[in-house]
Amino acid sequence: MSDYKNPMGESPHQVPVLTKRFGIENSASIDVYLQHDGYKGLEKALTMTSDQVIDEVKKSNLRGRGGAGFPTGMKWGFVPRQSPKPKYIVCNADESEPGTCKDRPLIEKDPHQLIEACIIAGWALESHQGYIYVRGEYRYLIDILDRALGEAYSKGYLGDNIQGSGFKFNLYTHTGAGAYECGEETALLNSLEGLRGFPRIKPPFPAIVGLYGAPTVVNNVETLANIPHILLNGGEWFAKLGCERNGGTRLFCLSGQIARPGIYELPMGFPLRKMIYEVGGGLRDGKKLKAVIPGGSSCPVLTADEIDVPMDFDSLGKIKSMLGSGGVIVIDEDTCMVKLLQRIMQFYAHESCGWCVPCREGTAWIKKLLDRFHAGFGRPDDPDTVADIAGNIMGKTLCPLGDAAAMPTLSIVSKFRHEFEEHLRLGACPHEKAPAPVS
Amino acid sequence: MGTMISQQLKERFQTLLGRYPVKRSALVPMLLFAQDEIGYVSEEIVEEICRTLDLPRIEVIEVVSYYTMLRRKPAGKFHLQVCTNVSCMLLGGESIYDHCRKRLGIENKQTTSDGTFSLEEVECIGACVGAPAAQINYDFYENLTPEKIDRIIESLTAQGK
Structure with a gap:
């Protein structure tokens, strides 16, 4: 008796591309998919050469939606043409960046869109096998995908001779079992090989040495979901949907203290202020904005004065934050930023895989220090100590989890230093009625 | 008291094994699907998986202990x-x-x-x-x-x- 509702928000500003079939009844079935442009991108791709498909993706200015924003066409271009080992396509559906919940409806409402994308990727990279790695918590999506895969096999879109082209591609689901770290591509590959999800040293990158030591492309669900549309309508069309060097739309997950939370598909480069106040209806209960996490909890936070920014990878980069995974978390004036950072760090301390010392030790120590600080036992040098530890994690770990913990920390300590000072002055959290008990 | 491994689960294990060039890859899905059926990763499951994948017990246990969702004792209904x-x-x-x-x-x-x-x-x-x-x-x-x-x-x- 779950009471899960449609997570999609409503706004006239939306540009439905990836979500255009979401409202159709039975949108997850292959029949509905085929009635609405389904597998047409694949049919077109099969008339093109691998290089032509990759060129079209390059032209589209599609960039990785998992968070890093790396150009997808370029990533595909790194995969060697000739390989003595079989190549693999891996879809990263290990969505777990706090504030992000877009891959879930993308699979639930339109699994064939993703399946078609994986097959096109296979064609482009001359790969014959792929896996969709779904986080264990999204267990029901495995059933939805398995059903859809069965339909695709029976209609000849998967298997030994796809639509009579002679092209062979097999695609399977694979489940994780609860580990944020497995969203990092090399940790994901280790997990897919039946190991603990520890990251690998890069280089070599997975494009050269990936799954089973073979060339592998790992792409996020949303990244891949764009591929059939790019093939069908052309890279130039896709590029024009967005802004300079940032093609297409983005599924923004508006959460936190926002009046109308929801997932909204908006063009790349959509202004953040407009997103909060027009799309999301402003803050709950008419409160004032204090801060925004623009793309999942790993991003440096923005203050209320920094929201006149287009939401694309480059514009956020210019103001030293990140577009990340599209998880826009809105924070109101009554929120304690020390408490917020403490909770963020609780997450990273829990999820650090323990492989790299700076991350394993640093996240745990920052968390401990913030527990004490927020409980009213702060010391004047604590904020500097927190920043110092975070600075010693940054750039010193094999995978970006360390950076992901350090970035929000450094931004909160520097942009909201005054809140730390206020805790010290009061000997308690100014946002709580009584000092919180030591946990 | 033993936890029986159902025929259905054994078949599911076989399906999983058919998906990968290296059978160890089936480890995490096998553990989760087994837990779905039995409620936790019991000793019988660990033994069955060791046999199926030709893995020493320690290599299965170290994977179980890494993943948050996997548990070695039953949870509530x-x-x-x-x-x-x-x-x-x-x-x-x-x-x-x-x-x-x-x-x-x-x-x-x-x-x-x-x-x-x-x-x-x-x-x-x-x-x-x-x-x-x-x-x-x-x-x-x-x-x-x-x-x-x-x-x-x-x-x-x-x-x-």
């Missing part, structure tokens, strides 16, 4: 997983969690004495736009309030009997 990560916290996720603790009289990762409920404070479950949210077994419950949680617990208690 209804495993209540309350998210307190940022998006949920901002809308009262922590008070939902506290309410569950008090209402059920158990702490994190504990099970009620009758075995009906277990409780866990979890990290982001991908229901951020429906915050505060929880998962009970694999089902999602969103826009929670203490009253709503009470109603859900009451209804599940009735179901559990």
Whole structure:
């Protein structure tokens, strides 16, 4: 008796591309998919050469939606043409960046869109096998995908001779079992090989040495979901949907203290202020904005004065934050930023895989220090100590989890230093009625 | 007391093995699907998986201990997983969690004495736009309030009997 509702928000500003079939009844079935442009991108791709498909993706200015924003066409271009080992396509559906919940409806409402994308990727990279790695918590999506895969096999879109082209591609689901770290591509590959999800040293990158030591492309669900549309309508069309060097739309997950939370598909480069106040209806209960996490909890936070920014990878980069995974978390004036950072760090301390010392030790120590600080036992040098530890994690770990913990920390300590000072002055959290008990 | 491994689960293991060029790859899905059926990763499951994948016990155990969802002892019939990560916290996720603790009289990762409920404070479950949210077994419950949680617990208690 779950009471899960449609997570999609409503706004006239939306540009439905990836979500255009979401409202159709039975949108997850292959029949509905085929009635609405389904597998047409694949049919077109099969008339093109691998290089032509990759060129079209390059032209589209599609960039990785998992968070890093790396150009997808370029990533595909790194995969060697000739390989003595079989190549693999891996879809990263290990969505777990706090504030992000877009891959879930993308699979639930339109699994064939993703399946078609994986097959096109296979064609482009001359790969014959792929896996969709779904986080264990999204267990029901495995059933939805398995059903859809069965339909695709029976209609000849998967298997030994796809639509009579002679092209062979097999695609399977694979489940994780609860580990944020497995969203990092090399940790994901280790997990897919039946190991603990520890990251690998890069280089070599997975494009050269990936799954089973073979060339592998790992792409996020949303990244891949764009591929059939790019093939069908052309890279130039896709590029024009967005802004300079940032093609297409983005599924923004508006959460936190926002009046109308929801997932909204908006063009790349959509202004953040407009997103909060027009799309999301402003803050709950008419409160004032204090801060925004623009793309999942790993991003440096923005203050209320920094929201006149287009939401694309480059514009956020210019103001030293990140577009990340599209998880826009809105924070109101009554929120304690020390408490917020403490909770963020609780997450990273829990999820650090323990492989790299700076991350394993640093996240745990920052968390401990913030527990004490927020409980009213702060010391004047604590904020500097927190920043110092975070600075010693940054750039010193094999995978970006360390950076992901350090970035929000450094931004909160520097942009909201005054809140730390206020805790010290009061000997308690100014946002709580009584000092919180030591946990 | 042993936990029997059903024919259905054995077939599922075989299907999984057919998917990978290296059979060890099936390890994590095998563990999760086995836990789905039996409720936890029992010793019998570990032994069966060691046999099927030709792995020493330690290599299976080290994988089990890495993944948060895998457990070595049974949880309650209804495993209540309350998210307190940022998006949920901002809308009262922590008070939902506290309410569950008090209402059920158990702490994190504990099970009620009758075995009906277990409780866990979890990290982001991908229901951020429906915050505060929880998962009970694999089902999602969103826009929670203490009253709503009470109603859900009451209804599940009735179901559990």
